[in-house]
Amino acid sequence: MRLTKKSKYAARALVEIAMNECGSPLGVSEIARRQRIPERFLEQIFGDLRRAGILESHRGAHGGYCFAVPTEEVSVLDIVEVLDGEIRPAKCSAGGTCYIDDAPLCSTSKVWDEARIVLERVFGNYSIADLAAEERESREHDTREAAAVK
Numbered sequence: 001m002r003l004t005k006k007s008k009y010a011a012r013a014l015v016e017i018a019m020n021e022c023g024s025p026l027g028v029s030e031i032a033r034r035q036r037i038p039e040r041f042l043e044q045i046f047g048d049l050r051r052a053g054i055l056e057s058h059r060g061a062h063g064g065y066c067f068a069v070p071t072e073e074v075s076v077l078d079i080v081e082v083l084d085g086e087i088r089p090a091k092c093s094a095g096g097t098c099y100i101d102d103a104p105l106c107s108t109s110k111v112w113d114e115a116r117i118v119l120e121r122v123f124g125n126y127s128i129a130d131l132a133a134e135e136r137e138s139r140e141h142d143t144r145e146a147a148a149v150k
Contacts, residue, residue, distance in 0.1 A: 025064030
């Protein structure tokens with residue numbers, strides 16, 4: 001398992017969609033511009049998330065993406081697993097087999113299992129709804145500070 005930019009970009013883009021509250025679908029180009037994510041890369045990411053049932057796409061002049069499920073039900077863990085695969089710090093974690101053929105599980109396998117459990121807990125703890133609420137507060141705070149400076 002290796003966490004890639006896909007997961008990080010996806011989380012940021014999904015927060016942007018959640019902030020929009022899908023009053024109308026949000027286009028890839030707009031999300032890419034707001035979050036400074038390469039548009040072509042974001043299109044690939046959204047394709048994966050659509051196939052996984054997290055997003056739905058709408059065609060047409062006012063087309064774009066919105067959530068196919070409630071944002072409270074989409075965790076960072078879901079995103080990571082869709083885009084980067086199952087969390088397994090080592091092949092022997094999560095009931096896998098050792099790197100060395102026909103080798104019994106060694107005493108270090110418990111370390112990898114514990115790391116997997118912690119990562120799953122942290123990523124599973126945050127929903128897109130939670131992150132969007134934090135982002136909303138942050139943006140409101142920044143707006144208030146900017147207004148106070150003027």
